[in-house]
Amino acid sequence: MINVVVLGGHGDGLVAAGVIHDMAQAGIAIRLAGYLNDALSVGELIHGAPVLGGTRDWRSLDDSHVFHVCLHKVGQMRQRSELIESFAIPDERLVRLIHPTATIAPDVIIQPGALIASHVTCQPGTKIGRYATVRAGANLGHDTVMEDFAYLGxxxxxxxxxxxxxxxxxxxxxxxxxGLQVGAFSVLAAGAAVMRNTxxxxxxxxxPARCVR
Ligand SMILES: CC(C)(COP(=O)(O)OP(=O)(O)OC[C@H]1O[C@@H](n2cnc3c(N)ncnc32)[C@H](O)[C@@H]1OP(=O)(O)O)[C@@H](O)C(=O)NCCC(=O)NCCS
Incomplete structure (x- = not known):
């Protein structure tokens, strides 16, 4: 059984919980053990799953636990990446969460800690980095790249x-x-259509998308 502990909570933590639930429903031996959350107390519940500690308590959980890190906030992506790297969770303790309805070409590379939500399509040659998030229904065309910590809504x-x-x-x-490139830690607003490198x-x-700051 894969015992997943999610760092985070409401927001993307619930997205991760949903993927874990649907993976289990599809017959994968995986369960949500609980959350590590700095805003709530141990024992509090997030949609029925317990808070087990704060985010830095991951080391106190034994090797039967693996981790998925959420903690995403639009506009705070650089801070998120720095925070997550400061946790120094080894790759072998990070779980890839891949929804059973995702359509993923055989040669797609998905790094540890990534999440692929429901009904995502990844065409051949796609590369998805560590701690990257791909939300429901997103489409990754052939030979696309999401570097570490990137987020596709x-x-x-x-x-x-x-x-x-x-x-x-x-x-x-x-x-x-x-073929365009979206710059590190930059934000594309909801519905933005990007016609040049950012x-x-x-x-x-x-x-067409315009740079607003
Ligand atoms: C890009 C974004 C972060 C800008 O937020 P913001 O700086 O707080 O902007 P505001 O809400 O103050 O809006 C500023 C102006 O931009 C406009 N605007 C905001 N979002 C817009 C969008 N997606 N497309 C077009 N115009 C937008 C507002 O209407 C407002 O215009 P006004 O000054 O004429 O009234 C936000 O609009 C957004 O799109 N967030 C993405 C949401 C997301 O990805 N969620 C996670 C995944 S579900």
Missing amino acids: PNATLCGCARLLRGAHAGPNSVVID ETDSVWMGN
């Missing part, structure tokens, strides 16, 4: 060969046109 699309660099956030229903730490909105 619900129903968002990376056209062929597009890249989300480290910690970039693509909001729900956003689109990145073929800079590190920039924010883009609209169709």
